[in-house]
Amino acid sequence: MTTRRQVAVPRRLVPTTLTSSDGVRLSAAHLPAPDGSDTAIVVAHGFGGSWRQERVLRVMEHLGEHAGVIGVDQRGHGRSQGATTLAHDEPLDVEAASSWARDLGYDRVVTVGFSMGGAVALRHAALIPRSPSTRGTDAVVSVSAPAFWFYRGTPPMRWLHRAVMNPAGRAYLRVAMGARVDPRPWPEPPPMPPVAAVARARELHLPVLIVHGDADAFFPLDHPRALVASAAGVESWIEPGFGHAEGAISVDLLRRIGAWARGAATG
Secondary structure: OOOOOEOOOOOOOEEEEEEOOOOOEEEEEEEOOOOOOOEEEEEEOOOOOOOOEHHHHHHHHHHOOOOEEEEEOOOOOOOOOOOEOOOOOOHHHHHHHHHHHHHOOOOEEEEEEEOHHHHHHHHHHHHOOOOOOOOOOOEEEEEOOOOOOOOOOOHHHHHHHHHHOOHHHHHHHHHHHOOOEOOOOOOOOOOOOHHHHHHHHHHOOOOEEEEEEOOOOOOOOHHHHHHHHOOOOOEEEEEOOOOOHHHHOOHHHHHHHHHHHHHHHHO
């Protein structure tokens, strides 16, 4: 989860408005590649995030040392329309950003998601593979993401579930974090969980990198271990001392992720 603090948009960023395939208008921005790279990285922020937030801009800046970067406010966040469905419909938002990257001339796209956005990125890779009618991704990085739905094993996740499940809590999330939560329940059965999405992405021969910290207060190491164990060939970095998502990630780790993304896309 992230705070609402936003900062001035750097001049190098080119803002735009995208539309998802189900008609949701999305705020997005492009950070051009520094060296004419033909690879773009699409950043999927965590719950309560926005590409205009200082911590997300920092992520974009350092990933941008290796490739072009697309930041997108997922539905119900920032200046995008709609309401967040907590990773159910958000793969459509990542697909809109991926499609824009290819329209801008990038030949390869890598999705990098954080926390909820990590689950979204994995689901996007599994559910919207490259085809004549979709643009998809060439590799995926999931940072600080859950492996399973409905996880309540830590105090922050118990608090978040209580907030999401009642009107007063959703009102608080809207005011305090800028996250507009869709009150409608998920369908039955629930959407494909991240652990199954990893397996499907590997069936599609996509490179998958799971990044997690051993100091994550939201999702303990059971989550990355389950993601990695779900399929052969999944790469995993368990980072000592790393906490949770965009707010805790180091510059060094961002640069390593950027280098991996560019190499995975071209390899």
